Amino acid sequence: MTTARGWLTFDCYGTLVDWRSGMESALARVDPARVDDLLAGYHRAEPALQQQRPLLSYREVLRDGLLASAGELGIDVPDGLDTVLADTMPTWQPFAETAEVLQALRAAGWRLAILSNVDDDVIAQTLELLGAPIDVVVTAQEVGSYKPGLAHFEEFRRRAQPAEGRWIHVACSWVHDVVPARRLGVPAVFVDREGEDRDPAQVVGVLPDLTRLPDTLASLDL
The missing domain is CATH 3.40.50.1000 (HAD superfamily/HAD-like)
Structure with a gap:
């Protein structure tokens, strides 16, 4: 024994x-030409969301972080893709x-x-x-x-x-x-x-x- x-x-x-490959694959569905920028923006947004709003579910953090990053870059997130990170995460x-x-x-x-x-x-x-x-x-x-x-x-x-x-x-x-x-x-x-x-x-x-x-x-x- x-x-x-x-x-x-x-x-x-x-x-x-x-995590990185999963994020990049999901973000490519939002804007394949701006994946690196979207990921960098998400990295900035996530800790602020978690610190300022600790009762947010992680699903909400993923959504709001993506929207914040896209907003900084002037990218319109296609309908239904605001939840793409949370939707794909279980398959990473x-x-x-x-x-x-x-x-x-x-x-x-x-x-x-x-x-x-x-x-x-x-x-x-x-x-x-x-x-x-x-x-x-x-x-x-x-x-x-x-x-x-x-x-x-x-x-x-x-x-x-x-x-x-x-x-x-x-x-x-x-x-x-x-x-x-x-x-x-x-x-x-x-x-x-x-x-x-x-x-x-x-x-x-x-x-x-x-x-x-x-x-x-x-x-x-x-």
Whole structure:
């Protein structure tokens, strides 16, 4: 029988699921010539919406963020496409390595959880695509808050009650995930898919993708 190692919590979209490709494909339906601009505008709008209106559902954040970005660019969103991000999000695909890595982690004795800034119905469909069971899921809809707030982490701690030193957070967003994890004393592995310039001394590992995550975790003194 495999000895239990502890808990790994993951951000989902961008860490396990190819968020950028999903966004770009959806935004191409709005204006194929302005995808990069629409995405950049959405990146600016989303955190402001989440901070100023934390009770918005993520479906509403996606819609309002798209409309704000399009408005800045003078783009008219075609009828019915204001919800294209939320409508397509449940179909966005995991990264190529996700299923194999999650399966390897479970085989090594890790329990797996997801802490995600989304609605329950979106994550429910995404879970079917990941290729491995997830033990605990905490959503923004459930806690009424968005990361980088601490509510996702606190709710996970309440439900899972991880043993001291047996919880590591794995994520691609420094601001939304690494920073709040560090505030709570939870070690983090930073999945640096975008090639950011971050201080590696603040995390227990920096990886370009998930491929070597099992080896990185196995090398830690846990």
